[in-house]
Amino acid sequence: xxxxxxxxxxxxxxxxxxxxxxxxxxxxxxxxxxxxxxxxxxxxxxxxxxxxxxxxxxxxxxxxxxxxxxxxxxxxxxxxxxxxxxxxxxxxxxxxxxxxxxxxxxxxxxxxxxxxxxxxxxxxxxxxxxxxxxxxxxxxxxxxxxxxxxxxxxxxxxxxxxxxxxxxxxxxxxxxxxxxxxxxxxxxxxxxxxxxxxxxxxxxxxxxxxxxxxxxxxxxxxxxxxxxxxxxxxxxxxxxxxxxxxxxxxxxxxxxxxxxxxxxxxxxxxxxxxxxxxxxxxxxxxxxxxxxxxxxxxxxxxxxxxxxxxxxxxxxxxxxxxxxxxxxxxxxxxxxxxxxxxxxxxxxxxxxxxxxxxxxxxxxxxxxxxxxxxxxxxxxxxxxxxxxxxxxxxxxxxxxxxxxxxxxxxxx
Amino acid sequence: xxxxxxxxxxxxxxxxxxxxxxxxxxxxxxxxxxxxxxxxxxxxxxxxxxxxxxxxxxxxxxxxxxxxxxxxxxxxxxxxxxxxxxxxxxxxxxxxxxxxxxxxxxxxxxxxxxxxxxxxxxxxxxxxxxxxxxxxxxxxxxxxxxxxxxxxxxxxxxxxxxxxxxxxxxxxxxxxxxxxxxxxxxxxxxxxxxxxxxxxxxxxxxxxxxxxxxxxxxxxxxxxxxxxxxxxxxxxxxxxxxxxxxxxxxxxxxxxxxxxxxxxxxxxxxxxxxxxxxxxxxxxxxxxxxxxxxxxxxxxxxxxxxxxxxxxxxxxxxxxxxxxxxxxxxxxxxxxxxxxxxxxxxxxxxxxxxxxxxxxxxxxxxxxxxxxxxx
Ligand code: SF4
Ligand code: SF4
Numbered sequence: 037x038x039x040x041x042x043x044x045x046x047x048x049x050x051x052x053x054x055x056x057x058x059x060x061x062x063x064x065x066x067x068x069x070x071x072x073x074x075x076x077x078x079x080x081x082x083x084x085x086x087x088x089x090x091x092x093x094x095x096x097x098x099x100x101x102x103x104x105x106x107x108x109x110x111x112x113x114x115x116x117x118x119x120x121x122x123x124x125x126x127x128x129x130x131x132x133x134x135x136x137x138x139x140x141x142x143x144x145x146x147x148x149x150x151x152x153x154x155x156x157x158x159x160x161x162x163x164x165x166x167x168x169x170x171x172x173x174x175x176x177x178x179x180x181x182x183x184x185x186x187x188x189x190x191x192x193x194x195x196x197x198x199x200x201x202x203x204x205x206x207x208x209x210x211x212x213x214x215x216x217x218x219x220x221x222x223x224x225x226x227x228x229x230x231x232x233x234x235x236x237x238x239x240x241x242x243x244x245x246x247x248x249x250x251x252x253x254x255x256x257x258x259x260x261x262x263x264x265x266x267x268x269x270x271x272x273x274x275x276x277x278x279x280x281x282x283x284x285x286x287x288x289x290x291x292x293x294x295x296x297x298x299x300x301x302x303x304x305x306x307x308x309x310x311x312x313x314x315x316x317x318x319x320x321x322x323x324x325x326x327x328x329x330x331x332x333x334x335x336x337x338x339x340x341x342x343x344x345x346x347x348x349x350x351x352x353x354x355x356x357x358x359x360x361x362x363x364x365x366x367x368x369x370x371x372x373x374x375x376x377x378x379x380x381x382x383x384x385x386x387x388x389x390x391x392x393x394x395x396x397x398x399x400x401x402x403x404x405x406x407x408x409x410x411x412x413x414x415x416x417x418x419x420x421x422x423x424x425x426x427x428x429x430x431x432x433x434x435x436x437x438x439x440x441x442x443x444x445x446x447x448x
Numbered sequence: 449x450x451x452x453x454x455x456x457x458x459x460x461x462x463x464x465x466x467x468x469x470x471x472x473x474x475x476x477x478x479x480x481x482x483x484x485x486x487x488x489x490x491x492x493x494x495x496x497x498x499x500x501x502x503x504x505x506x507x508x509x510x511x512x513x514x515x516x517x518x519x520x521x522x523x524x525x526x527x528x529x530x531x532x533x534x535x536x537x538x539x540x541x542x543x544x545x546x547x548x549x550x551x552x553x554x555x556x557x558x559x560x561x562x563x564x565x566x567x568x569x570x571x572x573x574x575x576x577x578x579x580x581x582x583x584x585x586x587x588x589x590x591x592x593x594x595x596x597x598x599x600x601x602x603x604x605x606x607x608x609x610x611x612x613x614x615x616x617x618x619x620x621x622x623x624x625x626x627x628x629x630x631x632x633x634x635x636x637x638x639x640x641x642x643x644x645x646x647x648x649x650x651x652x653x654x655x656x657x658x659x660x661x662x663x664x665x666x667x668x669x670x671x672x673x674x675x676x677x678x679x680x681x682x683x684x685x686x687x688x689x690x691x692x693x694x695x696x697x698x699x700x701x702x703x704x705x706x707x708x709x710x711x712x713x714x715x716x717x718x719x720x721x722x723x724x725x726x727x728x729x730x731x732x733x734x735x736x737x738x739x740x741x742x743x744x745x746x747x748x749x750x751x752x753x754x755x756x757x758x759x760x761x762x763x764x765x766x767x768x769x770x771x772x773x774x775x776x777x778x779x780x781x782x783x784x785x786x787x788x789x790x791x792x793x794x795x796x797x798x799x800x801x802x803x804x805x806x807x808x809x810x811x812x813x814x815x816x817x818x819x820x821x822x823x
Contacts, residue, residue: 125782130775165550168744169779175746182746184576189553191570198588202574205581363557386518394518395554399561
């Protein structure tokens with residue numbers, strides 16, 4: 037809070053700045069949805085890690101329930117929506133994103149973040165299997181088609197050729213189904229173009245996030261949580277590629293000038309594991325900042341960096357997203373990030389919503405701690421249900437982590 | 449020939465002593481492979497001369513597993529891991545874990561570190577299991593299980609043996625479907641007895657279990673028709689093996705005439721087709737399976753399936769037995785409830801877990817439900 041007050045007197049945000057551009061992309065994204073809906077176009081609801089190349093190539097209009105749920109939760113309406121879902125018979129045990137989204141099909145107007153109701157569902161379970169149930173239920177309730185690309189959790193380190201051909205079969209089927217539903221036509225030419233742009237965006241995103249490695253980091257790692265929405269919904273657009281390139285340029289500048297969006301002295305560099313606690317974003321960020329702890333490492337950098345050369349590579353990339361890979365590979369990716377970015381502590385969000393992410397997190401974080409020789413602390417929270425979080429516990433755990441990190445500094 | 453009572457006692461004994469069964473088979477020189485819910489290719493394990501044993505956890509306190517699982521993972525997964533860490537599966541050659549829900553994935557990933565002496569074999573089932581590419585993927589996943597089993601145990605796989613095992617499993621399916629349906633006419637067989645018949649299937653060689661079940665079928669068929677003044681109900685859920693809970697159902701003069709329980713009838717609805725190559729057939733069996741919370745179905749046909757089951761067996765109501773923290777079932781519940789209400793089929797929801805000690809709430813719930821049904 038205080039930081040933003042300090043930033044006053046408010047300067048007009050430079051419309052050319054990355055922040056303004058990224059903000060504009062999201063704003064346009066939601067505006068375009070309504071325009072399309074009004075024109076009678078069919079609107080899809082899409083899972084965050086559904087191969088966006090498909091709808092982008094077909095020129096469809098889709099939106100992202102996970103982004104919407106995060107926005108609703110961050111703006112304070114998470115509890116209201118969760119309670120609506122619970123009143124309709126949903127257990128408070130299921131993912132809060134799902135509860136918010138299921139509630140939205142009922143409420144239809146949640147000013148914290150509205151978007152049009154869906155005409156079809158695009159599901160991909162490479163982040164979790166709850167996704168399937170959530171989308172099934174909406175499709176059933178609204179009696180709309182659902183396209184399901186099943187990307188099974190991979191128990192092995194490498195993606196098997198069997199898995200690639202299974203997913204490929206579904207990919208091609210999904211195109212056919214969507215052509216039928218929307219009347220749009222697939223073009224291989226356009227597909228190539230979309231793949232190129234998507235790679236460009238991903239490279240720019242990875243580049244921008246890589247600036248966290250500088251000491252001090254030119255950014256408050258929490259910034260990435262906001263920018264991520266663009267990586268999700270606009271990866272196949274030139275605007276997104278340019279905005280992330282601009283972001284990287286700005287970070288480059290900041291490094292040179294010794295500036296940072298982390299507006300405190302960076303005393304401790306940590307990795308933050310898990311989704312943000314959107315309803316308590318400010319609190320969770322402030323507790324860190326006030327102690328000089330900056331998040332310089334997150335798996336989210338990787339999560340939306342889809343780099344590939346061809347169709348098979350594309351499929352493989354979607355089979356390798358963070359929640360679909362085994363413990364060893366998940367661990368190694370994080371160890372790499374910790375090492376590259378010089379994180380000296382690990383703060384783990386045990387997310388009540390997310391059984392997949394939290395199901396083997398204890399063991400994985402223990403291993404990361406051991407391999408990297410850094411302290412690990414976890415706290416209980418939820419990415420969207422504000423009721424599953426305790427400020428006191430969070431503050432105590434963060435303080436504890438800081439103290440161990442401080443003691444270790446002294447020892448070295 | 450045994451009497452009905454003797455057979456029921458035998459089922460009870462086996463259902464209550466998986467440890468003893470495991471030791472017995474090990475002593476016989478057989479290899480035992482643990483099979484985690486909800487579906488695993490037991491036929492393959494059987495065909496390789498090993499004993500597949502169902503591993504659905506137990507009603508134990510969770511201590512060690514807490515190092516791996518947060519509290520909000522279902523008690524089946526928690527207790528399987530707990531038993532593994534405590535050495536209760538010692539002697540087992542491998543454990544097959546199907547990746548059918550998020551919590552099962554957690555079990556597999558944790559298992560490798562928590563119970564390193566029992567090799568873990570993942571079974572990656574496809575959700576798009578019906579198209580050709582889905583059937584092919586199932587087959588490839590089976591081949592992987594076969595490879596792992598061969599490497600770990602030295603046993604050899606052959607399609608001929610698989611064919612025989614599929615026949616044995618089909619015969620068992622048939623016996624289980626038949627007994628379930630015959631029991632609807634036998635109110636004297638309690639819910640606890642019924643559970644024993646189903647549960648014992650996981651701890652016995654299938655040939656032997658089929659033989660006993662068929663014996664029971666023959667005996668029951670030979671009996672004169674009984675008056676039935678019990679309240680007929682259908683159960684639905686993942687697991688309903690708690691004797692405390694089943695006794696409450698018995699005490700309230702209720703009779704389970706059919707079930708949609710994963711641990712029970714969901715296992716036996718679909719047979720392996722017989723007219724192709726055995727492994728392809730087995731993959732086709734999975735592709736034909738439906739009406740289950742962990743199998744993708746955008747039409748949610750499970751809801752109507754249960755309604756029809758209730759109609760078919762003249763059940764007056766449905767008891768949904770929900771395993772706490774089981775998200776696949778929790779997502780289905782509002783849809784099921786909607787279908788029950790639409791069909792004017794009374795239902796009630798009871799939450800259970802494997803650490804439950806207090807059944808007072810369940811008791812009150814079932815008593816009230818009885819009143820509704822009797823009204
Ligand atoms: S938070 Fe976890 S459970 Fe919820 S949609 Fe995301 S990955 Fe799935
Ligand atoms: S399906 Fe339900 S009961 Fe079975 S392992 Fe998954 S969460 Fe647990």
